[in-house]
Each structure stands twice: as structure tokens, then as C-alpha cells.
Amino acid sequence: MSSNTNTVEYVKKDLPASVNKIGIALLIAGLLIIVFSYFVDNTRSAFNNLILLMFLTSIGLGSLFLVAIEYLGGAVWSTPFRRVSEFLAAVLIVVPIIAIPVYLNLHSIFHWTHTDVVAADPILSGKSAYLNETFFAVRVVVFFALWLLFYFLITKNSKKQDETKDQNLTTRNIKLSAVFMPIFALTITFASIDWIMSLNPHWFSTIFGVYYFTGSLLAALAAGTFIIVMLNEKGYLIKGLKKDHYYSLGALLFAFTNFWAYIAFSQFMLIWYANLPEETVFFMDRLHGSWVYVSIGLIFIRFIIPYAGLLSQPSKMNAKNLKFFSLWILFAHFYDLYWLIMPSYSKEGFVLGWMELGFPLLAVGIIILVFSIKSKKENLIPIGDPKLQRGLDFRL
Template identity: 60%
Template sequence: MSESEFKLDYVKKDLPLYVRNVGLILSAIGLIIVVISYLADPVRTAYNSLILTAFVVSIGVCSLFLVALEYIAGAVWSVVFRRISEFLSTVVFIAPIIAIPFLLNLHNVFIWTHTGTVAKDAVLAVKAPYLNVHFFLIRFAVIFLIWWLFYFIFIRNSQKQDITRDQKLTKINIVFSGIFIPVFGFSISIAGIDWLMSIEPKWYSTIFAVYYFAGSLLAALAALTLIAVRMNEKGLLIPGLMKDHFYSLGALLFAFTNFWAYIAFSQYMLIWYANLPEETFWFINRTQGSWMYLTIGMAFARFVIPYILLLTQPSKMNPKRLKIAAVWILLSHWYDLYWIVMPNYSKHGIAFSWNEIAFPVLVLGLIILVFYSRSRKVNLIPVGDPKLKRSLEFRL
């Protein structure tokens, strides 16, 4: 069937205005609390900014990864949802802004920035060529530049296709996806190791980057699912979306929930079994005092509960239950990052108060605002994509 015969039943609709208002209000409130929090306790705010930078990068970069994955795998069913991932990937631009508090307080967050301590410590001295402030900032800049570069390539070609309907643009994006995916593997590993793992620079775990990736992709998928279901409910997406499309999202969420559990358990079991002091202390820190409850809670929040929520076939086909699962997974990703970062701020017990709320509110508002502004000028469906017809006809 040729392109011209396919009549697309799509009318561009804008997101309702209240979305922007909610975004504005949340951002404003969030910004105010963040500023107060920073004035009151800069170090604590820096730790929180680290958590949320990792969170925003999770959603942004892994959304970009999902776009690339769709191109390179030739996936058909997800074409109708691609714009949502594209819009979400825009949040990689706000990540450096979120990161400002911890970049200003590197000295308080990362022990390897203390040159005197590093000089005395044989382990840290060996790692100094990698873990030093200059190289850290260079890596920070380079990985963001790479992500931005690929963002512009993918998004520009994708949006150009809406007008020109040129199939070559898909091919170009496929080639760039092939380049992006290994680059993504390295850059997300650098992000995970630099920002999350190097808070405890003496800790050894070869699987940590994969752990961060697994949780991140889960978060990006959950954000995509949540927004896709919500927009479909409001009739903003194209008519004709079937439960088959949503089932696929649910199946991916379920699969990556299991993947996360597999990776997390692999990391824990190997460290537990080998019982080497340079590995175990990380987990021992997380069992001190009330951290123990959060550590046990992790297994339930990130694996058992989403597993039960998504286990049955009807639960993956029912948009309402998918939405609950998606919100839960997004929250549990923040929980995961909090659990990784905060035991270094408060060694003996959980530290949770209004300071921890500030950044999530700000980030939620900013993501909504970014999503809203991106969705205004662009079609919510890639109308020029040659796979769109097949995507609409996708059945399990």
C-alpha cells in the first residue's frame, strides 16, 4: 500500500492550559523551597540536587534511548508513542540547572575532591587520575554535549519528516541510532559512576552502572506510559489506539522490573557471598539504624509491588492499572536514588524532611512545563513516519 492511499485521521490538539498552570505553580513553589533550603542547608540541598539530577537524566536520556531503540530495532508498535518520548527527552536540558547546587558543593559531597585526603590514601591516590575535579567537570560537560547533539539529530529529523514525509530521514536516524546506542552505554555508565558511585569512592562494584541504567530505563518507560495513558484518555493522541499498544508498554515495564531485580540481586548476592570489606561496607552503611527499613523496603517497592501490579494480562491491558503502576515505578526510582545517595549525608538513620520535598516538586513542575512547551508547536504523533500506518494496525 503506497503512502498516498493512507489517510491519517489526526487533528493536532493542544494540551489543556491547566497543564501549563500546574507546571508553573509547581515550579514556582519548588523553586522557592529549593532557594530557602539552599540558604538553610547548602550541603543537604546539594545531596538532593544530586538525586534529582540523576533522576532527570534517567528520564531524559533513557527517553532518547527509547527513541533510538525504536529506530534501530525497526519497532512498529511504539511509533504512535514516539513523540512522547521525544518530548520527555528534552528534559536533559534542565538537568545541568538542577545540578548547580551540587556542582557548587563538590567539596562537601565528594571526598575525592579533598586533595590532602587523597594524597594520604593509597586507594584514592590510584583513582586520582580519573576522580579529580577537572576531569569530573570535563566528563560532565562532554556527556551532556553528546546527549544534546544526538537529541538535536533525532528530533530535527523526526520533526522534519512530519512536513516532508521523506523516508530517507528514518534511514538517517537509524544510522545515528546505531552510533548513539554504544555512546549511550558509555555515557550513562559515566553518569552513574561519577555522580552516584563516586560518593563512596572506595567502593567496588562492577555492575553499578548497569544497576543505574536498569532503574533509569524503567523510569523513562514509566513516564512514557503514564503520559501516553493520560493523553489517550483526554483524546489528545490519535484515535484507534488499542489495548495492544498499552499492553506492550505494560509488558516492557514488567520486563524491566524483573531486569532491575535481577541486576540488583546480582550485585547484592555477589557482594554478600564474597564478603570483601571493600565491597560490603556500602551495604553495611545501608543497614545502619533506620536505613535497614529502607533497604528491606527497596525490595518490595521496586520489585514485589510492581511485579504483582503488572503480573496478569488484564493488568497490562487496563490503562487505569497501568497508570498506577507507572506512578509507583516513578516514585520508586526516586526512592532508589535517595537510598543510594542519602546514607552518605546521614550515616546513622533516615534523613527526610521538607528539604527532600523541594527538588522533586521543582523537577515535576519543570518536566511538565518542558513537556507542555514542546508539545505546543509539534504534532503529538509522528504523522510523517512511514511506519505509522502499521503502528496503528498493530495487534498482538
């Protein structure tokens, strides 16, 4: 049952060319709409661009976290499809490019970048030691540098193991993951504070970093689960993945759906109970005008529907159900980010039009393209990993 020598037979199959084509088509369609929408309404597009940035960061960083936590926890069940998360983590390479238009429109997105406004506002001037453009830019660069550094270090070792089958590489990655974990915790917290919470610089919530982390992990898991189930059904992954693996993926999706509700409700209830104006402003914006429907919808889309859909044991093992709710949760994360970010753009009510369409298209296009490019160059299975056979033997 537990053998560290690998006897797994794996023949690499290339993804069909149509995947690449779909990715390129979505990418081009998305880009066209985005370029056009930037000409029509610069500010609105910049806000949408911020949603896109946060969404892709979620996918990339969340996937990198999943890879790291597998090494750190010594998990074996996820080893046969760890590469999927590694490929998705490559989205991090594209993320800095997405951030450029946001950075160019900093003044129309972030209220605190206007020095005259800050000077007239005692609260904002008190925060200006942290919230100023120079330090903000430094932080952005540091975040991207750290994430990319750990992405390259961890995936390089993993890739090298395919040929050398050197077990020391696993040990090295465990150490790297241990270093990455606190860095991840700090950077994702500060990134969410910088890029989302500071949209309303007067408001603060200490749980916000965890909130964004939960959503990110769900998004990364959902994207991974969908791809894993698809590839496994079409026979691109290794033979021997069972319902037990599906169940574990579904259970993680279910658990983090619950965790999201727990965190989101904790944030809401403390603010509701204390009823302090500097905190309630966040929810007052989101209960104002037509935003109230979006807020109520969030409870159903992000929590109640996926909760009910993934509650029973058979529902977590059913490939069709799992694929549906993976896509659902991905959509729910986009919806959540829209709910977090867009009320800062239009306070009176939610806005939805063709301008909001280009960014999700681009997001899906980027994810598909990054995945297909990576899968062309590398094995879809970490064939040199000493945990692979044990991962295939995994049973509930």
C-alpha cells in the same frame, strides 16, 4: 495491513492551559522550598539536588534511548506515541542547569575532591588519575554535549518528517541511533560511576552502570506510559490506539521491573558471598540504623509490588492500573536514587523532612512544563513517519 503510505487523519489539539499552570505552580513551589533549604542546610540540599539531577537525567536520557531503540529495532508499535518520548527527552536541555548547584557544592558531596584527603589515602591517590576535579568537569561537559547533540539530531529529523514525509529521514535516524547506542552505553555507565558510585570512592561495583541504566529506563518508560495513557484517554493522541499498545507498554514496565531485581540482586549476592570489606561497605551503610527499613522497603516498592501489580495480562491492559503503576514506578525510581545517594550524607539513619520535598516537586514541574512547551510547538504524533499506519495496525 502493511502500507508505507500514510493515510492517517490527525487534527492537532492543544493541551489545556491548566497543564501549563500546574507545571508552573509546581516549579515555583519547588524552587521556593529549594532556595530556602539551601540557606538552611547547604550540604543536605546539595545531596538532594544530586538526586534531582540523577532523576531528570534518567527521564531525559532514558526517553532518548527509547526513541533510538525504536529506530534501531525497526519497532512499529511504539511509533504512534514516539513523540511523547521525544518530548520527555527534551528534559536533557534542563539537566545542565540542575547540575550547576551540584557542581558548586562539589566539595561537600564528593569526598575525593579534597586533595589533602586523597594524598593521605593510598587507595584514593591510586584512583586520582580518574577521580580528579579537572577530568570530572571535562567528563560532565562531554556527557551533556553528547546527549544534547544526539537529542537535537534525532528529534530534528523526526520533526522535519512531519512536513516533508521523507522516508530517508527515518534511515538517517536509524544510522544516528546506531552511533548513539554505544555512546549511550558508555556515557550512562560513566555518568553513574562519576555521580553516584564515587560518593563512596573506596567502593566499586562493576554492575553499577547497568543498575542505573535499568532504573533510568524504567523511569522513562513509566513517565511515557502515564502520559500516553492520559493523553489517549482524553483524546489528544491519534485514534486507533488499542489495548495491544497498552499491553506492550505494561509488558516493558513489567520486564524491566524484573530486570532491575535481577541486576540489584546480582550485585547484592556477589558482594554478600565474597564478603570483602572493600565491597560490603556499601551494603553495611545501607543496613545500618534506620537505613535497614529503607533497604527492605526498596525490595517491596521497586520489585515485589509492581511485579504483582503488572503480572497478569489484563492488568497490563487496564488503563487505570497502568497509570497507577507508572506513577508508582516513577516514585520507586526516586526512592531508589534516595537509597543510593543519601546514605553518603547521613550515615546514622535516613533523613526525611520538608527539605526533601522541594526537589521532587521541581522534578514533576520541570517534566510537565517541558512537555507542555514542546507539545505546543510540535505535533503529538509523528504524522510523517512511514511506520505510523503499521503502528496503528499493531496487534498482539
